Amino acid sequence: MRLPLTTLLGASLATAQLTPITTFGTNKSGARMFLYEPKNLPANPAIVVGIHYCTGTAQKYYNSNPGLHQLADQKKFLVIYPESPNDGGCWDVSSRATLKRDGGADSNSIAEMVRWTLEKYEANKSRVFIVGESSGGMMASILAAAYPDLFSAVINYSGVAAGCFFTDSVAGWNSTCAQGKIEATPEWWAKWVLDAYPGYNGTRPRIQLYHGDVDATITPANYNYSVAQWTTVLGYGGKPTSEKADTPEKGYTTQVFGALLTGVYAKGVGHGVPVHAEEDMKFFGL
Ligand SMILES: *[C@@H]1O[C@H](CO)[C@@H](O)[C@H](O)[C@H]1NC(C)=O
Numbered sequence: 208m209r210l211p212l213t214t215l216l217g218a219s220l221a222t223a224q225l226t227p228i229t230t231f232g233t234n235k236s237g238a239r240m241f242l243y244e245p246k247n248l249p250a251n252p253a254i255v256v257g258i259h260y261c262t263g264t265a266q267k268y269y270n271s272n273p274g275l276h277q278l279a280d281q282k283k284f285l286v287i288y289p290e291s292p293n294d295g296g297c298w299d300v301s302s303r304a305t306l307k308r309d310g311g312a313d314s315n316s317i318a319e320m321v322r323w324t325l326e327k328y329e330a331n332k333s334r335v336f337i338v339g340e341s342s343g344g345m346m347a348s349i350l351a352a353a354y355p356d357l358f359s360a361v362i363n364y365s366g367v368a369a370g371c372f373f374t375d376s377v378a379g380w381n382s383t384c385a386q387g388k389i390e391a392t393p394e395w396w397a398k399w400v401l402d403a404y405p406g407y408n409g410t411r412p413r414i415q416l417y418h419g420d421v422d423a424t425i426t427p428a429n430y431n432y433s434v435a436q437w438t439t440v441l442g443y444g445g446k447p448t449s450e451k452a453d454t455p456e457k458g459y460t461t462q463v464f465g466a467l468l469t470g471v472y473a474k475g476v477g478h479g480v481p482v483h484a485e486e487d488m489k490f491f492g493l
């Protein structure tokens with residue numbers, strides 16, 4: 208049975224605001240969970256996980272990407288806003304544990320948040336999506352790799368390929384990756400995804416990558432790393448099968464690599480490609 212949040216947590220927690228959830232799982236990494244529940248939520252709602260950038264918090268990301276909760280009000284889906292437990296507010300996208308399914312790190316805590324929400328709300332398991340920005344985009348990659356069965360579609364803005372930020376420490380900064388100086392084969396990139404959940408042979412989520420071609424923080428080579436990673440995992444050729452200029456807006460080129468992988472390369476855009484919330488909803492099918 209689906210219990211409304213007000214029943215679970217007390218009547219003072221009205222809907223349509225960020226509600227902290229303190230009982231979502233073992234939460235070994237100590238990440239925090241906030242939930243946004245629109246008014247008049249239908250049965251079997253969809254879930255979008257919105258993952259913040261470095262220095263972000265759940266509330267800051269809620270404020271900086273208002274399109275997400277406004278669209279949640281219109282389209283009636285739940286939004287989970289995880290919050291990083293790490294100094295500096297970056298996600299752990301660099302430890303061995305976070306790069307593994309159920310490894311007890313941040314990626315694991317976010318998966319627990321999703322499982323908790325699916326159960327408590329009897330949400331639709333076929334409609335669980337992620338959008339992440341920067342450090343949150345990197346986390347989105349890792350979640351797509353380690354929990355392909357949990358997510359239907361993943362969008363990341365200005366992130367990196369799963370494993371690219373590996374430093375063997377929690378929430379480290381891999382400058383070789385950031386600067387686009389990793390020389391590796393497509394198979395090496397793919398291995399990070401395959402090793403995150405060994406033996407997985409089910410459906411993988413649809414992925415959409417956004418990257419700016421003048422990103423000085425996470426240089427544009429990272430777009431190519433991600434393309435190499437996922438085209439290999441998905442068994443696509445490394446080149447786009449179709450390409451549309453000025454889509455979804457002037458200067459952005461949309462490249463389709465196969466049914467599950469789309470890239471949007473934005474000319475003249477730096478780090479943190481502006482969020483295209485309406486486009487995101489189309490990609491999610493919401
Ligand atoms: C997350 O985990 C930490 C430590 O494991 C715990 O103290 C905390 O209450 C948990 N937070 C939430 C929001 O569940």
Ligand SMILES: *[C@@H]1O[C@H](CO)[C@@H](O)[C@H](O)[C@H]1NC(C)=O
Pocket residue numbers: 251331332333334
């Ligand atoms: C769950 O989502 C799938 C995929 O969008 C849809 O076909 C199905 O009707 C949904 N189920 C419910 C019970 O809403």
Ligand SMILES: *[C@@H]1O[C@H](CO)[C@@H](O)[C@H](O)[C@H]1NC(C)=O
Pocket residue numbers: 344347348349351352361362363364365366367368369414415416417418429430432433434436437
């Ligand atoms: C974005 O995320 C996907 C998977 O979610 C990941 O494989 C990819 O490397 C990331 N890439 C970019 C450029 O954001």
Ligand SMILES: *[C@@H]1O[C@H](CO)[C@@H](O)[C@H](O)[C@H]1NC(C)=O
Pocket residue numbers: 370371372373374375380381382383384389
């Ligand atoms: C960054 O990642 C690359 C590739 O995994 C690795 O060779 C390098 O040692 C990493 N850098 C740091 C600082 O850990």
Ligand SMILES: *[C@@H]1O[C@H](CO)[C@@H](O)[C@H](O)[C@H]1NC(C)=O
Pocket residue numbers: 406407408409
């Ligand atoms: C897919 O994985 C499942 C679970 O590990 C296994 O039972 C099944 O045999 C695998 N199927 C194929 C085609 O490898």
Ligand SMILES: *[C@@H]1O[C@H](CO)[C@@H](O)[C@H](O)[C@H]1NC(C)=O
Pocket residue numbers: 427428431
């Ligand atoms: C990415 O790949 C494309 C197509 O192969 C190539 O033209 C481009 O120079 C590469 N970009 C970077 C930054 O390496």
